[in-house]
Amino acid sequence: MLIKANVRSSLELMPGTRLLWLDAPAIAAAAHPGQFLMIRCGEDHDPVLRRPLSIHRTNSSGGVALLFEVVGRGTRWLAERVPGDCVDVLGPLGNGFMVRDDARDVLLVAGGIGIAPLAFLAEKMTEEGKKRVILLHGARRGELLLPEGQLPGATTVVDLSEDGSRGRRCLATDVMDEYAGEADQVFACGPAAMYRAMAELECLKGKSVQVSLEERMACGLGACYVCTIRTTKGLKQVCRDGPVFELADILWER
Numbered sequence: 001m002l003i004k005a006n007v008r009s010s011l012e013l014m015p016g017t018r019l020l021w022l023d024a025p026a027i028a029a030a031a032h033p034g035q036f037l038m039i040r041c042g043e044d045h046d047p048v049l050r051r052p053l054s055i056h057r058t059n060s061s062g063g064v065a066l067l068f069e070v071v072g073r074g075t076r077w078l079a080e081r082v083p084g085d086c087v088d089v090l091g092p093l094g095n096g097f098m099v100r101d102d103a104r105d106v107l108l109v110a111g112g113i114g115i116a117p118l119a120f121l122a123e124k125m126t127e128e129g130k131k132r133v134i135l136l137h138g139a140r141r142g143e144l145l146l147p148e149g150q151l152p153g154a155t156t157v158v159d160l161s162e163d164g165s166r167g168r169r170c171l172a173t174d175v176m177d178e179y180a181g182e183a184d185q186v187f188a189c190g191p192a193a194m195y196r197a198m199a200e201l202e203c204l205k206g207k208s209v210q211v212s213l214e215e216r217m218a219c220g221l222g223a224c225y226v227c228t229i230r231t232t233k234g235l236k237q238v239c240r241d242g243p244v245f246e247l248a249d250i251l252w253e254r
């Protein structure tokens, strides 16, 4: 759906990263973890292309949250929105994470801003209390991890930072074998380098590992083919067929 959503609140949650709540009841009701919105990041048609952002959270009062790094023109514009401003959003789009009913132990792996969709997934999975969820929550520096209290209490969070300033000093892939053993399903969002490393890990072999790809995309609807990737099942469009794919299906050499 295409809607004009009012900004409810906006704050810098971590350095260079903002949490923006929009008033969007229809999207909140339809959203599934791993889906994304295409945001018009300007007053008119400049910039022409909408920017894709994952749905970070929803709430029962019709709020939809985005968590985004300010990296360029579009996200800078979005960062300047204040409560009451209107934002043009299209979504929810794409196919999100597929959680099996019989999965009991679940491992989530977030690299940097990859925490955005995984926080929503953790929230949904712990809501019913039927799953044990462990989150490997990694970032370059401790200050770039979500602040305490922003993740559902029922999730076991393992903080990791490359500089060692919060949690263990390591990459998520360095400690994955300590946590993957019991996991019935693994869900990840992070940089492509993390996925390539995961694809080589013995401890993940034979497991269902779903990853969300942050490919550059233009339309978000499957019309322009900008985000096409190669998979074992043929060419796929990240916006329409993903952004979530089985890790083992992705062919990395383009």
Ligand SMILES: Cc1cc2nc3c(=O)[nH]c(=O)nc-3n(C[C@H](O)[C@H](O)[C@H](O)COP(=O)(O)OP(=O)(O)OC[C@H]3O[C@@H](n4cnc5c(N)ncnc54)[C@H](O)[C@@H]3O)c2cc1C
Pocket: 036, 051, 052, 053, 054, 055, 067, 068, 069, 070, 071, 072, 073, 074, 075, 076, 113, 116, 117, 213, 214, 215, 216, 217, 243
């Ligand atoms: C399905 C999907 C979900 C996403 N969810 C989030 C999210 O929840 N939070 C978040 O912070 N970002 C997310 N991204 C990345 C986000 O879309 C880009 O950071 C954003 O479009 C940049 O727009 P800009 O105009 O500010 O920057 P631009 O001026 O367009 O680019 C600035 C810099 O950002 C890089 N960049 C642009 N697009 C991407 C991209 N798709 N992936 C990686 N780097 C990019 C460019 O290479 C350049 O270095 C997601 C991307 C996809 C495809």
